[in-house]
Amino acid sequence: MKRVFTMSTDLYSRMLDGLSNLFFTEKLGVDADMNFYRNDFWLSDSAVIESLQLRKGAWEINLLFAHHKTPLKFLSRRITSHSCPKRARTMAFYMRRQAAKDQRGTLTLDLNDLNLTLN
């Protein structure tokens, strides 16, 4: 005779509680939930530099975005990786040009904007 799956009373009770709670915890999303996506818009107004790092035998291309007015607002994103360093450099160059608002790279950061204290 095939073995019957059984569940203890306590566990079954907790499972039913969980099912009931689903309708209270899983609610429809609100507009503000998508803010994380909209907040990415500042990336289009940023200075971009590329960074190449050898990781696990492949050259990883990272792009560093920094806001041109408030440089402390910055973000590093891994884009892709390539096994050949020369190709990775070329790819990183074009990636940076695609990502940067100012493709010629004239958008620069002012060191004073960083408000660094040297003591």
Added chain:
Amino acid sequence: MNSLTTKQKILEASIRLFNWNDVANVRLQQIADETGISVGNLAYHFKNKEAIVNAVYENLFEEFSLILSAYLLSPKLSDFDVQMEQYHRFFAKYKFYLIDLFEIERSYPHIMRRWQDSVSKMMMQIRKRLDYYLQRGMLLPEPAPGVYDSLANTIWMTIVFWVPQQVLKEKPIEEVYFKQSVWSHIRPYFTPKGLDEFTHDVHPITQF
């Protein structure tokens, strides 16, 4: 494929006979006659009556599990109405279960244990459902401790014993009367919000 169909026919015929005569009074010859096959052919598919009873109960538990799995598929009151519909169909199909309860307990204790397990799950679901409707503001706060426990028990009794008591009274076992009986227990505890949802979603179906 053909063998499966014959097996299914045998089981269907057995359920019909169990409902008419109860499990203990049905012989293999009767099952074979009802199926329209010879006893030899019947023995090819099921070696004895115990095998048939086990297979019938296996189907029964499978169907019952399907009903239990339909717990809170939607947050509305109509979800319970849909489950009630399935309970009604189940208890109308397997009318013999109650008549044979003591026979099953004596001769097939493993089946009895599974029955008790399924029934306790059903009972628990009803109680949790009441809690859920209370949380949603569909039911009034419990008037006194234990009232909703008793209500859950009453609902359970109605669902399980409604069909046999109608048969006993020689009354129709139509689904609409069954649902009315169950809802009539819950209705006095509805909040205005609960009553509103009931009137819009469930009432048109149950035709109170």
